[in-house]
Amino acid sequence: MNPYALLETINDPVDLRNLPEEQLGELAKQLREFIIEIVATKEGHLGASLGVVELTIALHYIFNTPDDLLVWDVGHQAYGHKILTGRRDQFHTNRQLNGISGFPKRAESVFDTFGTGHSSTSISSALGMAMASNLQGEKDKQHIAVIGDASIASGMAFEALNHAGVSQANLLIILNDNAIGIDPSVGALKEYLTQVKVDRKLAKNNIIRALNFDYSGPIDGHNLPRLLKELTRLKKKKGPKFLHIITTKGKGLRQAEQDQVRYHAPGKFDKNSGELIPKPQGNLPPKYQDVFGHTIVELAEQNQKIVGITPAMPTGSSLKYMMDKFPERAFDVGIAEQHAVTLAAGMATQGFHVFCNVYSTFLQRAYDQLIHDVALQRIPVIFCLDRAGLVGQDGATHHGVFDLAFLRCIPNLIIFAPRNEIELRNIMYTAQLGLSNPIAIRYPRGRGKNLDWKKPFSKIIIGKGEQLTSGDKIAVISVGTISENVTEAINLLPHDEKIAHYDLRFLAPLDTELLHEIFKKHQVIITLEDGVLKGGMGSAISEFTTEHQYNSQKVISLGVPEQFIEHGTVEELQQIVGIDANSIAKQLERFL
Numbered sequence: 001m002n003p004y005a006l007l008e009t010i011n012d013p014v015d016l017r018n019l020p021e022e023q024l025g026e027l028a029k030q031l032r033e034f035i036i037e038i039v040a041t042k043e044g045h046l047g048a049s050l051g052v053v054e055l056t057i058a059l060h061y062i063f064n065t066p067d068d069l070l071v072w073d074v075g076h077q078a079y080g081h082k083i084l085t086g087r088r089d090q091f092h093t094n095r096q097l098n099g100i101s102g103f104p105k106r107a108e109s110v111f112d113t114f115g116t117g118h119s120s121t122s123i124s125s126a127l128g129m130a131m132a133s134n135l136q137g138e139k140d141k142q143h144i145a146v147i148g149d150a151s152i153a154s155g156m157a158f159e160a161l162n163h164a165g166v167s168q169a170n171l172l173i174i175l176n177d178n179a180i181g182i183d184p185s186v187g188a189l190k191e192y193l194t195q196v197k198v199d200r201k202l203a204k205n206n207i208i209r210a211l212n213f214d215y216s217g218p219i220d221g222h223n224l225p226r227l228l229k230e231l232t233r234l235k236k237k238k239g240p241k242f243l244h245i246i247t248t249k250g251k252g253l254r255q256a257e258q259d260q261v262r263y264h265a266p267g268k269f270d271k272n273s274g275e276l277i278p279k280p281q282g283n284l285p286p287k288y289q290d291v292f293g294h295t296i297v298e299l300a301e302q303n304q305k306i307v308g309i310t311p312a313m314p315t316g317s318s319l320k321y322m323m324d325k326f327p328e329r330a331f332d333v334g335i336a337e338q339h340a341v342t343l344a345a346g347m348a349t350q351g352f353h354v355f356c357n358v359y360s361t362f363l364q365r366a367y368d369q370l371i372h373d374v375a376l377q378r379i380p381v382i383f384c385l386d387r388a389g390l391v392g393q394d395g396a397t398h399h400g401v402f403d404l405a406f407l408r409c410i411p412n413l414i415i416f417a418p419r420n421e422i423e424l425r426n427i428m429y430t431a432q433l434g435l436s437n438p439i440a441i442r443y444p445r446g447r448g449k450n451l452d453w454k455k456p457f458s459k460i461i462i463g464k465g466e467q468l469t470s471g472d473k474i475a476v477i478s479v480g481t482i483s484e485n486v487t488e489a490i491n492l493l494p495h496d497e498k499i500a501h502y503d504l505r506f507l508a509p510l511d512t513e514l515l516h517e518i519f520k521k522h523q524v525i526i527t528l529e530d531g532v533l534k535g536g537m538g539s540a541i542s543e544f545t546t547e548h549q550y551n552s553q554k555v556i557s558l559g560v561p562e563q564f565i566e567h568g569t570v571e572e573l574q575q576i577v578g579i580d581a582n583s584i585a586k587q588l589e590r591f592l
Helices: 013-017 021-042 047-051 053-062 079-087 122-135 155-164 188-198 200-204 224-235 254-258 288-302 320-325 337-348 360-375 403-408 421-432 483-491 512-521 537-547 570-577 581-589
Strands: 069-072 143-148 171-177 214-220 241-246 306-310 330-332 353-359 382-388 414-416 439-444 466-469 474-478 499-503 506-508 524-532 554-560
Touching: 013 053, 013 079, 021 047, 021 053, 021 079, 021 224, 047 053, 053 079, 053 143, 053 224, 069 122, 122 143, 122 155, 122 171, 155 171, 171 188, 188 241, 214 224, 224 241, 288 306, 288 320, 288 382, 288 421, 288 439, 306 337, 320 330, 337 353, 337 360, 353 360, 353 421, 360 382, 360 403, 382 421, 403 414, 403 439, 403 506, 403 524, 403 537, 421 439, 466 483, 474 483, 474 512, 474 581, 483 499, 483 524, 483 581, 499 512, 512 537, 524 537, 524 581, 537 554, 554 581, 570 581
Parallel strands: 069 143, 143 171, 171 241, 214 241, 306 330, 306 353, 353 382, 382 439, 414 439, 474 499, 474 524, 524 554
Antiparallel strands: 414 506, 466 499
């Protein structure tokens, strides 16, 4: 018997809307099992999509998508949406090279009304759509934003709520309240929402109603008949509306319900038992995030002025180790990157050594704060930028490839990219000794290469690069962990004695003394970075050659071209952009 017989009849929401209501419960069961089966072997984000199966079905059943516009905040929760909107047969390619995206993507489907890889954008975008509909006289068109309780606490979401409440927009905001984002939700709003669930008086007179929304709820988000009835009622109402639903992240898989942090994106697991399939362990090098996490604890044990801050990523950044050991000095501020940066600046003015740990792409959301609140005032915040470079299957929204370029133009900011785990430890040690300027330390997702990485600390001289190998013909200048690919490329070639390899280490300040030495010794210089070429290290070195009139040397810059790189493994993507070892070796071979 086909376990997905009913699901396989749904190739479009029109097919869904043709089903009798009494069959929707069975459809929900099959949809949930289908998501579990595929993600068990192909990996991806699990818990969030399992939690909104009933809501997904109800939304497409009641509303006339894609004419009615539906926006899923973040997009971790949109797997069911993708399956019901014509991508069931492609779902096994999710997050794989040339497969469908793990997030809503406008170029992929007319049902994906807005690309949402970062959080808290759904209300603003859906409000914009609703206001556009008003301008065009489309008064009956529906606009729905589904947002989680962690995302709605972000400043951008509050800005949108503030505007939507005084608009005449036909907007429905659905708060998917499960008390967790990737890590458990934090903050006063989370405490308030918890109280609303148990105190019906608060539900009648709450902050959402005060913002001029027609508030309803909280209701059980897994009760399909109740959802259908409430959405039908709200569809007939005009103006800004707000539906508060309570769901369980990971619903339908016991382990995912019990361990919601781990099963957010669990890797491979047994679809029947839910047990995680162990990855080969052995004696593996550490993840860079864990090098950060263990090192900050080690330093904090000796330095009482060390503080750690992260915007909603304590597990992903491994600041959780410090939160466990020194809870009074480690802070998760929620999905609030702007606040995290300026909070760090404020604490640093009072003599604390503040490590602000944020993913590279998420720092983009706090660019003004980085410039105005930190660099302009020369406040020595220590930024630890995790997930720098190409990160893999999360794709274009998450690749940390812009940081070198967008940081380099900021005065007073030190920029350092460690070559390995030992250098990450040493720059963290150096930073907490006291700097006169802020520093950004960027490092990749994934594991390093060194088993013996817990070396005694050593102070790094700010602004000094290193020569790794000697050669008399070609000089390769790299920055960060991409140097491993250079080493591998050189080892692939004969005449490796002709190739010199330099680790620039600091993009700011530039080691001009080392660059002069390189340009005086070599006629061919190849630069390599795992960031965008425009504005990055290659651009910096080209500017150096112009300024100092090194006109006879040939300079070739390798890095990420001027395009958004889609999803795939890091190895696949490095090959596509030409910064893997084999591609580098071919470039070197041209000049040997």
